[in-house]
Amino acid sequence: MDRKLRVAVHKFSSCDGCQLAFLNAGEQLVELFELADVVHFAEAGVVDTYAPADVAFIEGSISTPEEQERIRRIRENTRFLVPIGACATSGCVQALRNLADAGQWFADVYSDPSKIDHLDTATPIAANVPVDLELWGCPVNTRQVMTALRSLLLGAAPRDENEKICMECKRKNIVCVMVAKGQHCMGPVTRTGCGVLCPGIGRDCYGCYGPAENINGDSWGRWFQAKGMPAERIARRFLYINSDAEAFREAGRRWKEKP
Amino acid sequence: MSERREIKINVPVLARVEGEGALDLHIRDGRIENLKFHIGEPPRLFEKFLEGREAFEVPDMVARICGICPVAYQMSAVQALESLFGWRSTSWIEAMRRAMYCGEWISSHSLHIHLLAAPDFFGYSSAPEMARDYPDEVRRGLRLQSLGNELIRLFGARSVHPVGVRIGGFHAAPPKDRVKTLLDRLRSALPDAESLVAWTASVEVPQDRQDFVSVALRHPSEYPLYSGRIVSDTGLDIPVERYEDHFREHQEALSTALYSLLEGRPYLVGPLARLNLNWDRLPEPVRSTLAKTGIPFPSRNVFHSMLARAVEIHLAVVEAIRLLENYEPDVPFVSGHTRAGSGFGCTEAPRGLLWHRYDVGEDGKILKARIVPPTSQNQARIAEDLHRSIEAFGLDRSDDKLRLHGEKVIRNYDPCISCATHFLKLKVIRE
Numbered sequence: 110m111d112r113k114l115r116v117a118v119h120k121f122s123s124c125d126g127c128q129l130a131f132l133n134a135g136e137q138l139v140e141l142f143e144l145a146d147v148v149h150f151a152e153a154g155v156v157d158t159y160a161p162a163d164v165a166f167i168e169g170s171i172s173t174p175e176e177q178e179r180i181r182r183i184r185e186n187t188r189f190l191v192p193i194g195a196c197a198t199s200g201c202v203q204a205l206r207n208l209a210d211a212g213q214w215f216a217d218v219y220s221d222p223s224k225i226d227h228l229d230t231a232t233p234i235a236a237n238v239p240v241d242l243e244l245w246g247c248p249v250n251t252r253q254v255m256t257a258l259r260s261l262l263l264g265a266a267p268r269d270e271n272e273k274i275c276m277e278c279k280r281k282n283i284v285c286v287m288v289a290k291g292q293h294c295m296g297p298v299t300r301t302g303c304g305v306l307c308p309g310i311g312r313d314c315y316g317c318y319g320p321a322e323n324i325n326g327d328s329w330g331r332w333f334q335a336k337g338m339p340a341e342r343i344a345r346r347f348l349y350i351n352s353d354a355e356a357f358r359e360a361g362r363r364w365k366e367k368p
Numbered sequence: 369m370s371e372r373r374e375i376k377i378n379v380p381v382l383a384r385v386e387g388e389g390a391l392d393l394h395i396r397d398g399r400i401e402n403l404k405f406h407i408g409e410p411p412r413l414f415e416k417f418l419e420g421r422e423a424f425e426v427p428d429m430v431a432r433i434c435g436i437c438p439v440a441y442q443m444s445a446v447q448a449l450e451s452l453f454g455w456r457s458t459s460w461i462e463a464m465r466r467a468m469y470c471g472e473w474i475s476s477h478s479l480h481i482h483l484l485a486a487p488d489f490f491g492y493s494s495a496p497e498m499a500r501d502y503p504d505e506v507r508r509g510l511r512l513q514s515l516g517n518e519l520i521r522l523f524g525a526r527s528v529h530p531v532g533v534r535i536g537g538f539h540a541a542p543p544k545d546r547v548k549t550l551l552d553r554l555r556s557a558l559p560d561a562e563s564l565v566a567w568t569a570s571v572e573v574p575q576d577r578q579d580f581v582s583v584a585l586r587h588p589s590e591y592p593l594y595s596g597r598i599v600s601d602t603g604l605d606i607p608v609e610r611y612e613d614h615f616r617e618h619q620e621a622l623s624t625a626l627y628s629l630l631e632g633r634p635y636l637v638g639p640l641a642r643l644n645l646n647w648d649r650l651p652e653p654v655r656s657t658l659a660k661t662g663i664p665f666p667s668r669n670v671f672h673s674m675l676a677r678a679v680e681i682h683l684a685v686v687e688a689i690r691l692l693e694n695y696e697p698d699v700p701f702v703s704g705h706t707r708a709g710s711g712f713g714c715t716e717a718p719r720g721l722l723w724h725r726y727d728v729g730e731d732g733k734i735l736k737a738r739i740v741p742p743t744s745q746n747q748a749r750i751a752e753d754l755h756r757s758i759e760a761f762g763l764d765r766s767d768d769k770l771r772l773h774g775e776k777v778i779r780n781y782d783p784c785i786s787c788a789t790h791f792l793k794l795k796v797i798r799e
């Protein structure tokens with residue numbers, strides 16, 4: 110390629126935390142600006158929303174009509190569209206309103222909700238436009254975004270990391286917090302990528318990287334139900350950070366409906 | 369009748385802030401007739417989905433309000449819930465919380481100074497661009513930012529949405545060898561922190577004295593961070609649970625962030641307000657480093673916010689060293705039963721006062737949550753400042769210059785309007 114890879118970083122409804130995978134990268138951030146042509150990254154100071162890009166990283170969920178329109182136009186101008194983080198892949202916590210009476214929620218917070226431009230749902234990017242690769246996690250980390258970017262720079266398809274946390278946890282020789290301490294660890298149903306941070310400090314994984322491939326949420330719940338955990342708490346474990354990821358949403362819904 | 373000329377400037381995005389700000393400017397006969405600054409942050413409704421959650425779920429949820437200051441949200445939350453439940457944390461837990469919080473101040477302030485604010489004062493559009501001409505200064509900033517993140521990671525395993533904080537304390541006490549390694553890094557960062565203070569003091573900023581009310585926490589002996597009473601330079605001095613008696617939030621048209629007023633007046637929170645009210649609590653050598661700059665505090669120049677951030681980075685490095693110097697691991701958390709009632713928490717987030725209130729039911733679940741972030745408190749003050757600053761700057765300047773100056777004024781407050789989309793739509797109407 111005789112020109113540099115054009116990279117964009119966009120933000121929708123989010124906490125800004127996934128952009129920090131770039132902004133906290135230190136020397137690598139400066140390097141990124143040298144290796145690639147950063148065409149849009151507002152928080153870093155580069156602004157051109159609809160500039161054509163080879164790779165666009167998308168942070169945030171779609172929660173207003175303006176955002177629906179903007180992501181559609183960005184998709185048109187982008188070759189490889191990569192949602193990053195829970196907001197962009199599963200709606201994150203704000204997607205909990207998809208399961209509730211969103212109209213009432215707005216009315217409870219704002220004296221005049223009609224003045225607030227909003228949708229009753231907060232949805233992942235893939236629910237709005239086709240995507241090419243998803244990087245999961247709340248938040249994604251520098252290793253994930255830079256690994257994906259390096260693959261793309263080399264013209265190779267990035268690998269999808271979708272195995273369960275448990276696999277990596279075992280390889281790291283961490284004592285199982287679920288078996289040894291009875292903690293309600295989501296490791297058996299959660300996607301790897303974080304580096305096993307929670308069990309690494311002796312606490313339960315709370316599923317912030319979203320569902321792994323082919324999970325069995327019913328079986329996970331039954332294990333804890335047998336130990337006395339109420340069904341509604343089991344449901345809340347799924348309906349938490351990644352509530353609009355299908356596998357978690359459905360598992361959560363089933364447990365919510367149990368007596 | 370004069371012809372009404374409406375100029376819409378298409379500034380697609382306000383760069384280098386976290387959030388969606390918009391500015392409507394209406395100029396008539398060379399005077400500002402109407403100026404509206406509003407935040408168009410798409411609401412995520414944290415107050416609502418916290419309802420029905422068990423108390424133990426709160427720290428990991430509220431972290432998600434802000435990727436840049438998650439520790440602040442966790443700290444105000446655990447403080448509120450512990451005070452309600454009557455859990456007495458140990459001096460070890462309190463010290464380690466303060467140390468972790470120092471990490472967030474160092475990281476967030478460094479990010480703001482170098483990646484967001486400084487390019488304004490040197491005429492660059494971004495920090496990487498500025499790094500070509502000022503490699504040492506930018507790299508010093510990135511080093512400090514990374515040190516702050518490492519300090520958060522010591523307790524939280526990662527710097528964004530750290531996982532180490534729980535109600536009652538920490539999930540684990542950091543191992544001694546890791547603390548020692550970090551302590552060495554903190555000590556060797558002292559010269560960086562000191563030179564950063566001198567550098568930010570040397571940056572030429574507009575000389576603009578303004579009348580504003582500063583609000584911050586005040587602690588009997590320490591520079592405020594994790595605890596204290598809420599005070600102002602107009603004589604307010606209240607415990608955190610009385611906040612609602614004096615501060616009111618209301619919705620204004622077009623803004624999704626609620627406006628907050630103190631006794632009906634705008635006020636300032638954040639580094640400058642904190643330093644204005646607490647400069648006498650700065651320990652050595654921070655106090656001497658600041659004195660050497662020759663800039664007296666309290667300051668009425670809001671553009672001294674960048675210097676205040678640098679001073680607080682220095683303070684946070686010095687404090688973290690003090691707190692970790694004789695580190696021994698200890699029991700990382702206390703626990704007990706939950707209790708029904710209302711709990712209040714207030715700490716100093718990097719951007720200022722962060723106040724939480726939780727009403728908890730008999731079953732230990734959240735009935736109602738109220739969170740007042742720093743940026744909604746600064747919103748009215750930003751509008752007031754913009755009005756004054758843009759007028760002082762000169763309304764006859766080009767729309768582009770007016771917009772750039774407006775952005776600079778807004779950025780100076782480091783507005784953390786996360787969950788937003790960065791649009792500064794400037795609409796100027798000239799008549």
